[in-house]
Amino acid sequence: MDTDVSQVGWIPVALNNAVQAGSAIRVIAGTDDIALWRGKDGVAHAWENRCPHRGMRLSYGTVCGNRLRCLYHGWIYDGSGTCVAIPAHPDLTPPQTIKVRTYRCVEAGALIWISDEDNSAPAIDGHWTPCRSLHIEVAMPDLPEILKWTKVNSVRPLSTYAADVALPDQGRLILAVHPMGSKGAMLHCALPASARRDSLLSASHWLGELRSRIEQAAVV
């Protein structure tokens, strides 16, 4: 499924603990390759994973304070994606036109969401804690399709890609799906912040079983 990020609204691309302050990771969202990084100030950024200079994936870069430095030539970009330093030419003020393409990036429900659009981010009440992310080796199924494979007491959609669900045995959790084009999809699961260790383990186990059912259904 070729999902273009620009046409689908907010996509949950990771649990909020997948990228720690001072680090960068690579995520795929639809057909887009994205560098997800978090400055020392804790703010998460989602950028096109490509340095405008020589195309190097910025997810290999180094977070310096609240800026990202490309691995290849050390070009430094501020939080807005604008190039602020070119080490090979220290006396040059980089032209403002050297700018990484950025996505909007917010955190809600223990998830990091990205979007290309100006519409408002999913409103998710309460405090949540990250539980588990799993890769599924099948083309992205719709969230209602996925929920057919498990018993639910109630479903409250949060967006196209996430729902606040109540399960008979697990209680309440957020289930999110995140399309990755030809690379399958990710399932993300978050629990209320009050969840204890046994609830997290149980939800983690449930998510693993859900993945098996989705993948088996895809094979049949």
Added chain:
Amino acid sequence: MTPDPFTLSHWYAIGRIEDFPNGYKGEHRILSTDIAVSHHGELNVTGPEGSMGVQTRYGHVWTTLSRDPRPLYNMPEFEEEGRRLVTAGAIAVRCSGLRAVENFLDMAHFPFVHTGILGVEEHAEVEKYDVSMGAAGDEIWATKCRFFQPMAAAAAEGGQVIEYRYRVAHPYSTILYKTCPLRDGHWDLIGLFIQPTEEDECIVHSFVLVFDEHNTDTDLLHFQQNIFLQDRMVLENQVPNKLPIDPRWEMPTRAVKSHGVTWSTTRFEKVA
């Protein structure tokens, strides 16, 4: 995509001479074309249209898909007494061979990719250098390239400002002439003979041709392999993995453009 005439007109290295001993028979690939190589008394290379040109030079076996190839460029240093040739073998890289040439010609990445070896972050500045075409108009030289290096070669002790000359002898062949740390007035040579297998895949054959009495072949090999593996991590993570053609890009791209090279390149505008 069919290779453009300029790309087709060259000789390409497909391996070291010792990789094709008498009795050898094997399948190889250049420019998205299967070729068969055999050695029974003499080397034979066969492509889709029959027997192809073959020659051994600079420690390697070269072939061409062209019936009327441009002559293979000269490197008289290979005749000089006292030099040692060390080859690093074939390294497959999932990128355009032109990307590998671009990387090889680029001093600005030394402090960040080869930190503590070919550069340090405190000396990241690239000073102005000269660029000229070779006598026949089909080569490019970059001269008076100067860069501070903490450990410029396996034989180097301590940091020094090294003078470089870069030569792009053909689109997939590039040689670095580097001040010899042991012998004044001489240059050490390090070069890449790139075998483009697909538009976005290549095999890099490399050599060093140096005056160095202290290091073993293994020392020289390890130094080169260390550098190449650091570069490979970059080359396989550039988007797109073909070389974008755009006026903002530097020296190697200008060369590519002036000869109408299209194979293994991509228009910048198409990069989504």
